[in-house]
Amino acid sequence: MQLKLTKRTVDGILAIECNGRIVFGEESSLLRDDVKKAIADGAKRIVLNLGEVNYIDSGGLGTLVALHTTAHNAGGTIKLANLTKRVGDLMQVTKLLTVFEVHNSEYEALEAFRKAA
Numbered sequence: 001m002q003l004k005l006t007k008r009t010v011d012g013i014l015a016i017e018c019n020g021r022i023v024f025g026e027e028s029s030l031l032r033d034d035v036k037k038a039i040a041d042g043a044k045r046i047v048l049n050l051g052e053v054n055y056i057d058s059g060g061l062g063t064l065v066a067l068h069t070t071a072h073n074a075g076g077t078i079k080l081a082n083l084t085k086r087v088g089d090l091m092q093v094t095k096l097l098t099v100f101e102v103h104n105s106e107y108e109a110l111e112a113f114r115k116a117a
Contacts, residue, residue, distance in 0.1 A: 023059055056087055
């Protein structure tokens with residue numbers, strides 16, 4: 001299943017809903033290119049809603065880490081939201097939960113950005 005990205009801006013925060021698989025190849029390239037373009041265009045606060053992501057491979061994890069670094073270097077932040085059990089377990093096993101700020105819902109991630117502003 002191809003990765004589909006739905007983007008919207010809420011109170012200056014870019015929310016990207018990811019639907020499908022984040023795997024090495026076209027899918028991770030699509031996510032990387034879209035988020036890097038948003039960062040280049042000035043997006044500093046980004047929420048990736050992973051509620052509809054059913055699979056992430058090592059290439060996809062690498063893409064998430066690279067995006068985290070790119071955002072951080074540009075003075076921005078990426079928060080993850082709405083992880084499925086499978087994706088959450090993978091993030092825990094790989095210790096990436098210590099790298100990313102993870103929220104139970106997109107709303108909670110957006111609120112965390114609002115409160116920090």
